[in-house]
């Protein structure tokens with residue numbers, strides 16, 4: 001037997017390991033199972049190239065709890081280690097790895113979040129155990145070795161009687177970590193971190209079959225060949241759906257579609273992303289994209305790796321090239337990570353384009369569920385914006401879907417104003433803006449339905465990128481002014497009459513809210529119309545939804561125009577009405593009707609209006 005002292009330069013490394021990794025003790029299991037997996041895959045490789053002259057067979061990794069003796073065993077059938085290798089890999093290499101980790105992060109480790117991303121390796125076992133043993137037999141056939149360390153820098157290493165190949169790690173679980181002797185806890189960790197690891201992991205047994213056929217079989221916790229590791233050509237639609245359910249067992253809704261990622265140059269990355277049906281209320285999503293490194297779960301915080309707008313998607317990304325052992329801020333500056341993010345953006349755009357081209361009707365039917373993600377993508381990723389023109393849709397209030405180019409084509413004849421600007425009309429709420437929509441449709445105009453919360457930002461961007469293209473909400477002005485044409489309507493009222501009427505109305509309505517404007521319109525158009533100027537409203541919306549818009553605009557009061565159609569019968573009527581009281585009543589009634597059209601008549605005002613209207617019926 002040899003015994004020795006691990007070469008310590010950081011004093012008392014074990015208490016340090018325990019202390020610094022306090023919040024993430026559970027990763028020890030992931031680390032040990034990763035080592036067991038590596039050892040197994042190494043053997044597979046060596047046998048496949050004829051280097052190891054042993055039968056590879058069907059190796060598994062077993063996790064076993066010995067509650068009575070407070071031990072946790074992790075057993076593999078991999079390459080194992082000779083005594084010299086234990087000396088080298090465990091006492092020197094692994095230790096220096098752990099030591100380096102602590103050296104580097106002892107000051108920053110407390111800011112949680114980064115910790116889980118470090119492979120502390122073998123020594124993370126000391127986060128939960130006060131004594132660790134290794135029994136290991138190398139495939140090379142040399143005598144087995146037994147290493148023991150009780151958490152002080154002293155260890156012992158001797159030959160032992162193990163006959164089967166591989167490594168067994170025995171953790172003597174510490175008093176404060178006995179939760180790791182509970183079945184449920186270990187199962188939970190295995191499911192969280194090892195669900196898709198490439199070597200079968202056994203944890204306990206269960207009964208299978210009925211009656212005489214009943215037998216005890218190993219319980220395998222993982223799926224060693226998850227869908228993303230396969231070729232798209234080998235997978236059916238159903239396979240993708242099944243994998244979605246496997247990833248998110250609590251999710252009952254099918255995804256809308258998937259994107260299989262597969263790249264090996266200039267970095268390695270595989271994965272499957274799913275577009276979920278988004279909840280209308282956009283509640284915080286519990287099921288997030290999961291990041292794996294060679295089938296080992298790392299995190300479901302993919303910020304910085306996946307472009308922001310795609311964090312609403314679900315699925316998995318697996319890459320050995322993502323530098324996991326570094327902090328978030330470093331990650332964002334890393335060139336490789338930026339490339340990965342760009343690749344994903346491009347892949348998603350390509351997929352959307354092919355979905356659009358292959359089955360437009362189906363794509364349109366999914367539009368409502370995906371538009372938010374795409375709109376957000378257009379606003380936040382230039383690379384996506386550049387590609388999105390090919391599949392971005394603009395639905396009309398009647399359920400017709402145009403691309404921007406198609407829309408320009410369909411509306412340029414009627415909707416180009418006298419200055420040559422193409423004016424795209426839109427509504428944000430079909431019900432509330434119905435009277436304005438009707439007025440626009442009577443002129444043969446197209447009216448889009450753009451109802452996402454960030455749409456004001458999007459149209460702002462479209463306007464600045466498309467020359468001579470403007471957007472106006474249907475209630476931004478009266479219909480003749482929304483798209484100004486050459487012809488000027490003549491007013492039936494004289495200048496004096498107009499002035500009189502304006503002053504009279506201004507005295508009755510709240511001036512701080514409405515600006516009164518007299519316009520000569522068709523005599524059949526409504527006499528009183530309330531509009532909300534596009535620019536002010538859009539800036540206000542933009543500053544309310546953040547990023548852009550005029551600073552502080554969000555707190556401005558709503559401002560409206562009250563347009564009086566001087567060619568309407570009511571206008572003439574009001575001019576000739578001599579009874580002030582009757583005139584007053586008529587103006588109030590007309591204003592209320594205009595408010596009603598805009599959805600602005602509520603509460604006490606509505607009650608008063610209803611009362612007055614009934615009285616007038618008499």
Ligand SMILES: Nc1ncnc2c1ncn2[C@@H]1O[C@H](COP(=O)(O)OP(=O)(O)OP(=O)(O)O)[C@@H](O)[C@H]1O
Pocket residue numbers: 031035036039076078079080081089090093094095097119120121122123167
């Ligand atoms: N179950 C095992 N079977 C065979 N060798 C092992 C086993 N566990 C650990 N080793 C050896 O010990 C070394 C150190 O392990 P450790 O987990 O500390 O670091 P690592 O796996 O190299 O890196 P990482 O920090 O990513 O975990 C391994 O590289 C391997 O050679």
